[in-house]
Amino acid sequence: MVRGKTQMRRIENATSRQVTFSKRRNGLLKKAFELSVLCDAEVGLIIFSPRGKLYEFASSSTQEIIERYKRHTKDRVQPENQAGPQYLQYMQHEAANLMKKIELLETAKRKFLGEGLQSCTLQEVQQIEKQLERSVGTIRARKLQVFKEQVERLKEKEKILAAENAELREKFGSLQQRETPNVEKEGEALCIDGSEKSDVETELFIGLPECRERRL
Incomplete structure (x- = not known):
């Protein structure tokens, strides 16, 4: 016997609805925390109760996660939008704005160079x-x-x-x-040699060898 799928619908009793909300909310917050810790995922969860009370969880910062989500959805362009007329019109508008900015920059550049000042x-x-x-x-x-x-x-x-x-x-x-x-040692050696040489007899004698021997 195959059981049919039970269709989910709003709980009519306010007390039962509040009790169910508290249980499911706590379970959802717990699962978000476990997912961020076990899988190292950046998780952000925002819940508003039927009475407008805010419940939130963020693995880092709720504001940072929201800003990251905005950047992601802004930079992401769906393929079907690329061929659509609205996308083409948007790109034409952006191209026209860029052309105007380039023209203004070129005009300012010429003026700084001293050109085209007649109209200033x-x-x-x-x-x-x-x-x-x-x-x-x-x-x-x-x-x-x-x-x-x-x-x-x-x-x-x-x-x-x-x-x-x-x-x-x-x-x-x-x-x-x-x-x-x-x-200095070499100089002393030279002085010693000079003194020894000075002792050699250098006197000259004139005459016969006999006279020289007598004189000695």
């Missing part, structure tokens, strides 16, 4: 002048900042080179100290 009033020219002055001030401030950064980099390089120079001087000084004793 005195107030428009003054506004363009003020905008250019602000732009020049911003550019100059950026230029000064770049100069300062370059000066700081050069100062850092100067410190590095000065440290390297001091290290090289120290090494050169130590080498000189090692070589100086050897030079």
Whole structure:
């Protein structure tokens, strides 16, 4: 025997309806919490009671979930809407707005370059002048900042080179100290050799060898 499906309908008794609402509401909130924890899903649940009381659950933030839902439904375009006349009309309207914006930007660019100023009033020219002055001030401030950064980099390089120079001087000084004793020893040796050579008889004698022997 196959039982037929029971048709769901509104509970007529107000007390029974309120009790059922409380039970089903708590069960639904519990299931939403379990789904967010077990499956690491971002869940948002909003319930309004028959009397207008709000019950809500959100795994992160209700407002953030709503904003995410709005962004998702806004960016999502159904295929049937792409071929519809309303979608085509919307795209034509957006294209016309973009063309107007591009035209305004091109006109402003020409005016900043000093072109097409014949149709400008005195107030428009003054506004363009003020905008250019602000732009020049911003550019100059950026230029000064770049100069300062370059000066700081050069100062850092100067410190590095000065440290390297001091290290090289120290090494050169130590080498000189090692070589100086050897030079002094060589000088002393030369002095000793000179003194020994000075003891050699260098006196000259004129005459026969006999006279020389007598003199000695």
